[in-house]
Amino acid sequence: MRSIAEGRAFGRVNLLGEHLDYNNGCVFPLQINRSIKVKTSRIADKKIIEITSDYFNQTITTSNINNKNNNWSDYVIGCCFVANEFKSIQTYGLSFTIHSDLPIGVGLSSSAAVCIATLRSIFNFFDIEIKNNDLVLLAQKVEQDFVGVGGGIMDQFVSVYGNQKQALFLNTANNSYELINIPSDYSFLIVNSGIKRELSSSLFNERKQECYNAASKLNIKFLCDLNQINNKYKSILTENEFKRCIHVVLENNRTKQARTSLLNNDMGQFGKLMTESHHSLKDNYEVSSKELDFLVETCIANGALGAKLTGAGFGGAIVTLIQNDFIEGLKEYILKNYSSAKFI
DSSP, X not given: OOSEEEEEEEXXXXXXXTTOGGGTOEEOEEEEEEEEXXXXXXXXXXXXXXXXXXXXTEEEEXXXXXXXXXXXXXXXXXXXXXXXXXXXXXXXTEEEEEEEOSOSSSSSOHHHHHHHHHHHHHHHHTTXXXXXXXXXXXXXXXXXXXIOOOOOSHHHHHHHHOOSSEEEEEETTTTXXXXXXXXXXXXXXXEEEEEOOOGGGSSHHHHHHHHHHHHHHTTOSOGGGOSSOOGGGGGTSOHXXXXXXHHHHHHHHHHHHHHHHHHTTOHHHHHHHHHHHHHHHHHTSOOOOHHHHHHXXXXXXXXXXXXXXXXXXXXXXXXXXXXXXXXXXXXXXXXXXXXXXXXX
């Protein structure tokens, strides 16, 4: 056991494959150079856990890791809970200090990053080695079972296995993955709309349930078991379920096509697929917003090869593919027309 320990995890941007990880599909995230660091140390009171965040400028204490506070601290409390379940680790009497330069609530996987960073800090503090796969699964368990946000495994997976120079193509049906180089003369620029979202209070879980309902009616386990859409599904599914099905099936195909495009350095085609993804997220999955749509359209009209919302939607950020030579010009144009935009 150490007197002090740290853990760090990076956020991510999802390039394609939105809302597919809980549908057993293919996703294409990329780590970004923004992270969350968690420092663990001892405190005098052995009956509580103390959690401090510089982002929220707040300290929260709890004496029961079995219960949620229904705020940002639940991700750390949940990590203490699953660590205790996994290795009988007693975290009472510990202080967790969180430092973040990763924007929260904009679709860049801050929740997964704080879970991975906290778990790493806990296991480092107690000098316990943990396998990467166990780290991914424990972090996912915190979000799904403790916090109650029903996402898939993508965010945790790329935080552990990804890097910032290669996109991670992940098939969530079997967790096979491939790291693919990004041409050095292109960049994925992230633009924060300034519209914050809260997944646990959004329509995220409703969308997930609609997908599961549709899969059940079609006698398949997951919508990504399908390769194409049949119009006869209209008579089986509700209108919303059919629209969700269209997005999931075609988005899975787009993500596979994007893998081939990146392997072939065909960035024009990659960008086109990104834009098609956004239109589907807007029209079929209905998770976009007027602000996100405006930013996407602005980027495409001013030099970007493609753009889309990233993350779950309902606000947050977009990601756009652009040649490096045109980045500054695009930034300048965006700020003239959307002054609250922030670049990540």
